[in-house]
Amino acid sequence: MPIMGPSTPAAGDLARLRQHNERVVLAAVRASGTPRVAQIVADSGLGRTAVEDVLATLVARRWLVEERAAIRGRGRPARSYRFRAEAGCAVGLDIGAYSVRAVLTDLAGRVLATTRRPVSPQTRRRDRLAAADRALADCTRDAGVPERRVWAVGAGTTGLVDRAGRVVRANAIPDWAGADLAGHLGRDGRLVLVDNDSQLAALAEQRRGVATEAADLVLLHAGRRTGLALVLDGRLRRGAYGAAADLSALPGLSWEPAIEYLHAVAPADVPVADRAERAFAAARDGDRRARTAVRRYARAMALAAATAIAVVDPRMLVLGGAFSQAADVLLEPLGAELARLCPQVPELRASTLGADCVALGAACLALDAVDERLLAADRGPLPALTARSV
Template sequence: MGSDGGDQPRLRQLNERVVLAAVRAAGEARVAEIVEQSGLGRTAVEEVLASLVERRWLVEESPAIRGRGRPARSYRFRAEAGYVVGLDIGAYSVRGVLTDLDGRMLASIRRSVTPEAPRARRLEAADEVIAACAADARLAASKVWAVGAGTTGLVDPAGTVVHANAIPDWAGTNLVSHFPHRLVVADNDSQLAALAEQRRGTDATEDMVFLHAGRRTGLALVLDGKLRRGAFGAAADMSALRGVAWEAALQHLHAVVPDDVPTVDKAERAFAAAREGDRAARTAVRKYAHAMAVAAATAIAIVDPKLLVLGGAFSQASDVLLEPLQTELEKLCPRVPEVRASTLGALCVALGAASLALDALDDRLLSPTRGPLPPLAVRSI
């Protein structure tokens, strides 16, 4: 390849990103596989591999010795080099998960707040959760390279909460600017819960309607294997439609629970009573399921998905909620997709936020315009 000396640093940067991306995608790869995936010559690949190992982006694994000849060398991306935290910032709690760069969850922390808590206190709780996640994983906080934040309401591309019904002073909060020393990305909580299901669910599908059921309710769409946010980040947001009474539907559950039970625990108590056969509670669950089905049926009629996933905190009550939801959908839809409960439970938003942060981090790491990759510290913990 003909190039003058001034092009060589640029070429090395391009080759670095190509090789790093190949290893990152494979998890662990042999030299021959990297050559095939990258399209580079073997000599160029081996030079880049040696440089990335020296700077601690990659690790050369000890090859198994089988038969004669030199065993094939393999390399893995050093996922323990850095970490991300995914946040779920809600009206009643701030929850966080910490993962390595391969998405393996190493810590999960929750802090309680109230809907009336001022903005500063909610953001302070987010800071506490990040620090507690790092401490729980025995990491220095500086090892958290990126933060993903999921929150109730409409979030614009700049990370500003444009609209939020559940938290009085939350609209106008810019989540990106609150964490100035880290790469930060933010999105709506239901969107991120659907992203987590698409990435981590038991059977990811090309087309899915995600019904986010908890103390706040939402819908999100995965079409052609991709999360669809819409032009303004409000795809499948039906909260303003008068015919969709899903927020009021929580009152059906709350009404069958004693008044002295805290609001934050009432729905779970109603589900528990229904599980035990309480007639009033089972009726309340059916009424709640009807309201959920009306919204879900609207999305089903538009996109005709293969799968409807019940996710969020209430997915943990799928043993009493899934059957009435299916029954109500059959009344409303000419064709009901497969209906399944998520296995991610209350962690779905935080896990989706971590996935969003990892995507943003990959975009930055693998971009050839970012200059040469710097050496990493000798110790990652």
């Protein structure tokens, strides 16, 4: 039996080095799409022999697929590799007062299915949780994906959420405080991440929306409920207790009651859920009373947004939420009010993600958790993916 000298690496060190190299190569392929071996070598910083050895292992374990270019002329065709994004899925949920939305994506973030189930503020907690379960099942069914392939679930919900995934406060839903979303959604052993809906809408804008190039942004989440959220240095800012930018409890701002300005100009027979949209439509048609109501609403929104802008000095303010669809009548008075309140007004943009913005942000959160688990060097060797597991 050979005796290990001081320069001979121990078996444990070699195993850890191997695991490290696997994660580095996997990360390089995921980041580059379908890179060739030379690019993987350059991006990973590893030697070509080590890279090729790891690539062969990851292909055998079904994490990567080797793709060969068509042969042109002499020599071997160039080999490239892609990450098997179809190996698993992530689900993003938006659990709100009036609806539960779900988005199913593959591991590259490509949307495979979306769905919506209606609820109301009076819906009981167990029924709202059941609606979330059904929305997830709807998405997997529509995409033809077995639920076992859902590796992670992200959930956004109205109110304040603690780090354990439990709702601490939810003014919009009477019995929602205390709901253990992480416990309910993670009962099958999945990764589950839970956060406030406005914060996840901001994450979606920074990752997939109009603010992908903005390192710092404030999101004004305007709809039936109003919220603010911050992205700083490209990262979602939750704060110490998950309440960063939550100004709803400050009575001096009066932004929560501001929607009544819009409701007041809609006919009495219009359902409450449709009154703001009716007010925006009337303002769009030139109705003076509706335009005044929109300006009053914008003034209240601007006061809250200016408070965050003064602290953060962001490059961009994004108007998100359901009311972003009324940007043609809302963005101009909002900008005018901000110009009156702020020494420097950031660039204003309206979201283009639509009603699925929170669910998309929740899916981004879930995919981040998948990456963290896959690429963490202390997780042991990457397991082989069997036909059943994918």
